[in-house]
Amino acid sequence: MRLAVTGREGQVAASLIERGSKDVEVVAVGRPALDLARPDTVFAALEAARPDIVVSAAAYTAVDQAEDEKDLAFAVNATGAGKVAEAAAGLGVPVIHLSTDYVFDGAKDSAYVETDATAPLGVYGASKLAGEKAVAAANPRHLILRTAWVYSPFGKNFVKTMLRLASDRDEISVVADQWGNPTSALDIADAILHAAARLRHDKNFAAFGVYHLTGSGETNWSGFARHILDTSRAFGGSYARVRDIATVDYPTKARRPANSRLSSVKFAGVFGWTAPECQSSAMTVIARCVGDGRGSGFPSKRSTMDLLPKPVPSGTTTVEDDFQR
Known part of the structure; x- marks a missing residue:
């Protein structure tokens, strides 16, 4: 084929x-x-x-x-x-x-x-x-x-940006009221x-x-960020604290859905395929990114900063999803 x-x-x-x-x-x-x-x-x-x-x-x-x-x-x-x-x-x-x-x-x-x-x-x-x-x-x-x-291990995405930011920051602020x-x-x-x-x-x-068609399991962005960074630390990679913020604290030009959860039951019923638990799938990708930390596993500093919104007044860096879907 x-x-x-x-x-x-x-x-x-x-x-x-x-x-x-x-x-x-x-x-x-x-x-x-x-x-x-x-x-x-x-x-x-x-x-x-x-x-x-x-x-x-x-x-x-x-x-x-x-x-x-x-x-x-x-x-x-x-x-x-x-x-x-x-x-x-x-x-x-x-x-x-x-x-x-x-x-x-x-x-x-x-x-x-x-x-x-x-x-x-x-x-x-x-x-x-x-x-x-x-x-x-x-x-x-x-x-x-x-x-x-x-x-994924490729391109620009939330996992890779979290890991990159954690390599030179102690705290990252992430929205906690958007679920998916x-x-x-x-x-x-x-x-x-x-x-x-x-x-x-x-x-x-x-x-x-x-x-x-989505991963099995749901969380909010800050919860996903914590899982990424806790897993990274377990693999010897970068780590930072995650601070919860609300969407209203992080204005963007385009509004984001507060609830992005999608049911994949129909796909599973027709095709007999279900995604692994999201924690397991994330661990696989994080391990690869941490292992490739000195190579293509992280985006360059310039490309990472191009993806970031304005810092919140506290001076910590705020990150919200704006990557390929």
């Missing part, structure tokens, strides 16, 4: 490449050959990859910046995603498209299910929701996988490969549609 995944640098693309095997070849297709902001590039790039299934993972993910770049966000996340699904349909293959918890407003007091009403709070979520609709319209053989709070399911991109890759095998071999598969 041959999977073409859009995007070369993304966490899911890198995880899929790592998880590939002699039975599953993963080909990453990205810029300049495939540029979602240039729809005319999409079909030829995917045709050249000769896929059995297309994984649509590339996206515009700068949540706050999207408020000022609405046209670009929609061009990539809506029009571009639709073109990827259209190209897959033209090649006669299914598409697996990644979406986000940000299609919801976070007002529900329990985990969201696929049939819950969507109500994005900002441009990023609205562009991803428009992408879901474009994908569904362009290719009836689609799986739309909503995920959240993605981290931390999700390892390695687990997402495993789930995609599992689902792709089903699509490839089950010619009568009829359960196409929207699914939620």
